[in-house]
Amino acid sequence: MSAGALPALLAAEESGRGVLSPSGVEIVFLLVAVVVLGAAILCVTSRHLVHAALYLVVALGGLAVEYLLLTAEFIAWVQVLIYLGSVVVLLLFGLMLTRAPIGPSPDADSANRPVALVVSLAAAATLVTLVVDAFRTTWIDLDTPHGRSDALGESLFRAWVLPFEALSVLLLAALVGAIVISRARRDDSEEGRG
Amino acid sequence: MDLLDVTLRVVAVLAAFLVLPLLVGQAEHKVMAHMQGRVGPMHAGGFHGWAQLVADGVKFAQKEDTVPTGADRRIFQLAPAVALVPYCVVLVAIPLGPGGLVGQVVDAGVFFVLAVLGIGILGQLMGGWASNNKYSMLGGMRTAAQLMAYELPLILAAASVVMAAGTLSLTGILDGFQWWWVPWQLVGAFVFFTAGIAELHRPPFDAPIAPEEIVFGAFTEYSGLRFALFLLAEYAGIVVISALTAVLFFGGWHGPLPDQLGWLWMLLKTAALCFLVIWARVAWPRLRADQIQKFAWTVLVPLALAQIALTGVVKVVIS
Secondary structure, eight states, rough: OOOOOOHHHHHHHHHTOOOTTOEEEEHHHHHHHHHHHHHHHHHHHHHHHHHHHHHHHHHHHHHHHHHHHHHHHHHHHHHHHIIIIIIIIHHHHHHTTTTTSOOOOGGGGOTTHHHHHHHHHHHHHHHHHHHHHHHHOOOOTTTTTTHHHHHHHHHHHTTTTTHHHHHHHHHHHHHHHHHHHHHHHHHHHHHHHO | OOOOHHHHHHHHHHHHHHHHHHHHHHHHHHHHHHHTTOOOOTTTOOOOOOHHHHHHHHHHHHHHOOOOTOOHHHHHHHHHHHHHHHHHHHHSOOBBBBTTTTSOOOTTTHHHHHHHHHHHHHHHHHHHHHTTTTTHHHHHHHHHHHHHHHHHHHHHHHHHHHHTTTTTTTTHHTTOOOOTHHHHHHHHHHHHHHHHHHTTTHHHHHHHHHHHTTTTGGTTTOOOHHHHHHHHHHHHHHHHHHHHHHHHHOOOTTTHHHHHHHHHHHHHHHHHHHHHHHHHHHOOOOOOOOHHHHHHIIIIHHHHHHHHHHHHHHHHHOO
């Protein structure tokens, strides 16, 4: 801890927003975070394929709850709609198509486990350092909702409209690419038959 | 918001959740019977068999609750709850009348209901996979494919109303409602209602549970109370989709004397739409799985996009 951090911490304690006197919301936030972390670890370590997908549901749903606790309501519902409602359903659909068995699938493990562990730890360390360094003792006032949809829409389509459009072009390119790949395969198989 | 207020609202939503699906179920018995030249249940409870579903419930509760030997036990048992609970949660956000006659005002209400509705499908997928039965697996796969196809038109149609009203809040949409929104958004209403019926696997979109070909799909192995919970989820789904269509496209509580009779107009509109759902079951034969996919991608999605374009043009012209 650097020399300047301690007085700042003490000042924070005095104003009632320090780490030693957590509010109810903060405690719930931490509890949900523990659940998310646990579900995420179970998701990557479980040998039952479908169980792993369902642990992913818990982890992603827990994240939505965290957004809600931070009053980012719109993002929370988008998280549920996109990840729980579509991505996980697509995952389960894929697992069903490959006839995921009931019970453990021992061949689902790969030899890359240590490498994956190193990569994930490095990524986590980078992100935590970044977030801690960027925000330090910044305080979010949770009494006024921040993630209201009208405010989000204003900033998205006024200040951030260029990245937004760039992203939509990227998605369009992915869509066109998917169509091209699927059509090319069909032509091949028709030639093969003829 | 004090504790008493919150308790009252929760109890009211729970009561609506327990009573309305049963009313729809009983109406289905009687309406189907009369459309087919029968009289339907006449004995249970005396007057026109009004207690038939209560009797059914008692029967389901008495049945043995079996879990197949090869099934994934915990997921199999959890699935009905995952399928049912989201519909109860969604009811919280649907406004019944003006002036705060709603379980809880949600700022991004449209997103909230669509997001939570999608979770219910997870329950059916869990049941379909965990049963360890090929019919259940087929049913689960058809369920997932159908959800993929119909989620898009459902959201696009809802987005059209959101554009028209300029708000994501269900109460906000009703506050801004004008009578001419009905003809303006009529195509969107058709798309939303049809896609909603398809997500519930109601006939004619019931290929995922088709009793005559894949023996009730994901529900094949379920018996007793858990099967009843899946059925209850279906009827609760009818209520939710009809109520949402009424709110988004037909003005919810708007009508003569909205302050006194708003709740009545809302319930009547919902009931009329529920009647349409039942009527569709009697009127149309089941579509094949591929016809269902084709209908979504070649009819509903283009219609929904056309509705959004129309909404955008009109919105720019009048503003």
